[in-house]
Amino acid sequence: xxxxxxxxxxxxxxxxxxxxxxxxxxxxxxxxxxxxxxxxxxxxxxxxxxxxxxxxxxxxxxxxxxxxxxxxxxxxxxxxxxxxxxxxxxxxxxxxxxxxxxxxxxxxxxxxxxxxxxxxxxxxxxxxxxxxxxxxxxxxxxxxxxxxxxxxxxxxxxxxxxxxxxxxxxxxxxxxxxxxxxxxxxxxxxxxxxxxxxxxxxxxxxxxxxxxxxxxxxxxxxxxxxxxxxxxxxxxxxxxxxxxxxxxxxxxxxxxxxxxxxxxxxxxxxxxxxxxxxxxxxxxxxxxxxxxxxxxxxxxxxxxxxxxxxxxxxxxxxxxxxxxxxxxxxxxxxxxxxxxxxxxxxxxxxxxxxxxxx
Ligand SMILES: [Zn+2]
Numbered sequence: 001x002x003x004x005x006x007x008x009x010x011x012x013x014x015x016x017x018x019x020x021x022x023x024x025x026x027x028x029x030x031x032x033x034x035x036x037x038x039x040x041x042x043x044x045x046x047x048x049x050x051x052x053x054x055x056x057x058x059x060x061x062x063x064x065x066x067x068x069x070x071x072x073x074x075x076x077x078x079x080x081x082x083x084x085x086x087x088x089x090x091x092x093x094x095x096x097x098x099x100x101x102x103x104x105x106x107x108x109x110x111x112x113x114x115x116x117x118x119x120x121x122x123x124x125x126x127x128x129x130x131x132x133x134x135x136x137x138x139x140x141x142x143x144x145x146x147x148x149x150x151x152x153x154x155x156x157x158x159x160x161x162x163x164x165x166x167x168x169x170x171x172x173x174x175x176x177x178x179x180x181x182x183x184x185x186x187x188x189x190x191x192x193x194x195x196x197x198x199x200x201x202x203x204x205x206x207x208x209x210x211x212x213x214x215x216x217x218x219x220x221x222x223x224x225x226x227x228x229x230x231x232x233x234x235x236x237x238x239x240x241x242x243x244x245x246x247x248x249x250x251x252x253x254x255x256x257x258x259x260x261x262x263x264x265x266x267x268x269x270x271x272x273x274x275x276x277x278x279x280x281x282x283x284x285x286x287x288x289x290x291x292x293x294x295x296x297x298x299x300x301x302x303x304x305x306x307x308x309x310x311x312x313x314x315x316x317x318x319x320x321x322x323x324x325x326x327x328x329x330x331x332x333x334x335x336x337x338x339x340x341x342x343x344x345x346x347x348x349x350x351x352x353x354x355x356x357x358x
Contacts, residue, residue, distance in 0.1 A: 016282075016316075016328040024327035027337055028075030032128045033323060034345040035079040036264030036302050037211070037235035039140075039309035040066045041105055042084060052112050065307035065319045068114040071133050074323040077345065078124065078134035080160060080234060081105060082309075085141030087168045095154060098144035102137060102155045109135040119158050122358025124349065136352075138209070138234075141166035142197055151200040160352070161207035161232055164194060164221060165214075172197060173217040178245050190220035202226040205355040209234050210248075210256070211264075211304075218248070222255050230261035230351040235304035237271040238263075238291045246271045250295045257296035260354065262347045264304020265289050268311035282316040282326050286333065289343060299350075301343045 043049035043063045054069035066079070083101045085094055109117045116127035118134040127134040139145065139162035145154045165175045172194035174187070190198070198221055201208050208225055209232045210218050225231060233256055237247040248256075248263070256263055265288045269278035272288055280287075292301040307313065307320065316325050323344075330340045 016325050016332065020328035020332050021324055023331055024324040025075065027327060027331070027340060028324060028344070031341045032077040032124075032134075032345045032349060033075055034134075034303070034348045035066075035076055035307070036232070036262070036304035036348060037082060037138075037140075037266075037309070038066050038079045038305060038307045039063075039082050039084060040079075040307070041081055041101070042310075043308060044108070045101065045104075051108070052114065062310045062312060063308045065305070065313065067320070068112060068133050070320040072114060072131075074319075074321040075327075076133070076320050076323050077128055078118070078136065080136045080138040081109075082138050082140045083144075085139065085144040085166060087141065087143065087166065087170060091143075091146070094144040095146050095150075098139070099155060102158060105135070105137055106158070119160060120356035120358035121349065121353040124352060136160040138162060140212075141170070142201075143170040143172050145197065147193060147196070151197065152204055156201075156204040156206055159206050160356070161209045161234065162201065163209040163211050163213070163234070164190070164197070165217060166212050169214075173220070174214040175212055175217075176214045176245050177212070188214065189216035190224070195220070195224045198224050199226075202229055205229070207232050207261075207351060207355055210252075211235050215249075215252070218252055218255075225259070227259060229259065229355055231256050231259045232261050232264070232351065233304075234264045235266040235306045235309075236263060237266055237268075238288045238295075240295060241288050241291045242271070242273055244271050253292060253296050253300065257300040260299075260351065262300055262302040262351055263292050263296075264302040264348075265292065266311070267305045267307065267313040267317050269314060270312075279314075281314045282322075282329055284314065285317065285326065286329055289330075290333070293339075293343075298339045298342050299347055302347050303344060 051067045109115045116132040118124045142162040167177045169175045173190040211234050239247040239249040272284040
């Protein structure tokens with residue numbers, strides 16, 4: 001491994017060099033790297049995107065960042081594959097569509113020689129040992145899950161985590177999205193139904209993901225959530241670096257850390273820096289990860305790219321093959337190999353083992 005640099009701040013501004021890249025690839029080969037949020041199932045549903053085939057695009061793109069060959073090339077061992085809820089369907093339609101999508105994602109994963117369907121830590125370890133990309137099914141927008149009574153029937157045994165809300169408010173709670181009409185859809189915070197859902201998720205050992213939650217929803221969920229299980233914010237920036245409606249503040253990060261949970265940093269520059277300062281490449285991501293570490297410690301930081309979620313990542317993080325560049329930048333910043341391993345995967349796997357040992 002590259003030795004710690006004398007001036008990490010100065011080195012952080014340097015381009016990633018070849019030696020650090022080689023060290024990063026070696027490190028990734030020795031551990032399981034997990035991305036806490038990919039939306040690769042969206043292009044699959046919308047236009048038949050094939051995750052088994054390696055894709056290459058001549059321009060910067062909003063989707064098409066991840067496929068299984070490029071995940072393998074980048075050392076991305078696992079990801080939380082999101083099934084996103086369309087809020088404009090009826091309640092029954094959302095439940096039906098979710099069941100159909102879960103079946104489809106499972107079939108697609110099981111048919112892929114390079115992938116494995118993973119719903120607990122034992123299956124995760126087996127997938128990593130077999131060098132298969134671990135697909136952990138998760139939900140974005142829990143208003144597809146029905147009420148707390150029907151939650152288990154909805155497929156909770158397979159879902160690793162679920163965000164309570166997404167880009168819109170619902171009968172579960174309020175989104176962080178600054179929609180002028182959102183209060184007409186939901187009062188601030190988590191509804192009684194939302195609170196019952198958090199309790200059901202605790203009972204079914206489904207990790208509660210507070211990405212996209214408004215501050216009021218966030219704190220209501222923290223209050224009702226069983227403290228023995230870790231909380232997640234899978235894809236976010238940090239308001240302590242750049243205040244933005246999509247980001248969480250330091251007190252929220254501390255609430256996550258207090259449960260032994262993790263905060264995954266998103267790769268979308270629009271959430272990470274003000275206009276005019278968004279050309280910072282992967283250093284934008286690193287700055288937010290460093291802030292998590294500074295504020296709540298290295299056991300809480302993780303990667304949550306939002307690849308394939310219609311984001312526009314920095315060119316240096318343009319697809320799943322670029323993970324070694326991000327890891328190399330961590331090493332160049334002087335982070336120890338032990339810290340990097342935690343951030344790229346171990347912190348999340350600790351949460352998975354806690355709720356679902358297998
Ligand atoms: Zn999202």
